[in-house]
Amino acid sequence: MRTPSFLSLLLGGLLASQAVHGQIFQRELGDFDLKLGSSPSRSMAQGLVKPSAIGSFHGGLDLTHDSGFYVGQWSPSMGISPGKNLEIDSYAGFKQPFDQVLGYEVGIIHYSYPEVATLDSQEIFGGLTLLGSRFGAALSNDPDKQNSTLFADLRGNQPFGIGVSMKYTTHQLNTPVAVDGGYVGSFTDWSVKLSRPFMGIDLDLIYSDSSLSGSYCSAYTGQNSQCDALLTLKAEHTFY
Known part of the structure; x- marks a missing residue:
């Protein structure tokens, strides 16, 4: 059994509060933008990977720098509901617009399941944003x-x-x-x-x-x- 990270434990406590009060937290910390919410913050990753909520308690923590670099964790399930296991998706990447109509994003995600004997997996993704539409690709190595x-x-x-x-x-x-x-x-x-x-x-x-x-x-x-x-x-x- 793997031990959940400190960030995931903090996330679990905050999301339990969100599930009751229905709040989304966002704050600027110097050159960083911090978001805590019950839906994925990464638009490209949201379409290419595993964004679906599979438990009653779910959400993520996202930290973005003004330069375009970002890190975060997303948990589709906190493992609180019966029959649901804790899943933690940790990610890092870079997102930047070329101009007002064209942009790009690249990143990597690590999937872990601390409560079960399932091997972790990784996924790299990237894509373009054109006039509000997104086109991308991803490669992953499941067990x-x-x-x-x-x-x-x-x-x-x-x-x-x-x-x-x-x-x-x-x-x-x-x-x-x-x-x-x-x-x-x-x-x-x-x-x-x-x-x-x-x-x-x-x-x-x-x-x-x-x-x-x-x-x-x-x-x-x-x-x-x-x-x-x-x-x-x-x-x-x-x-x-």
Whole structure:
């Protein structure tokens, strides 16, 4: 069992307070900007990595320098809810605009699970921001596979107020998995999300699928909730 960092322990205490009072903390500390909140602060990382909240208590701490360098931690789950384990995602990177319409971001994230015997993993990511839309790529080494991801968030152009984001990932398994009818050594999956706010509710329509089907789906361990084609309607209301 690994010992959580001091930062993660501080984060846990502050987020427990946030869950009750619904507050987001932000303060300037000299040349640094400090943020503590219940949603990811890094826009590029938010699309490319693992931003989803998987527990009742979640949030992150982000420290950004005026030069563009930043460090932080994001916890999708504090491990407080039954059946949920503590996850700590530590990251560092650099973000800078070329001008008013074009910018870039590069960074690295380390995923750790202090309460379980799961190997840590790392991910590097980078991308461009153009007229408010984001295009990026990421490479990661999970314990059982290598992943390559392409990502696009077209929020800079939203016809009828509808946001569009897409993700395509290739997974290369370290050890081929035996399935009924053969072996699976690699597979791909993808998703398309349409988003629109409506009367204070965030509505998401998500279509996801993968290159596996039938008995081969027993080897699926990708980014989607299931191997086969799935259409999901999600409605979320934020109270703070």
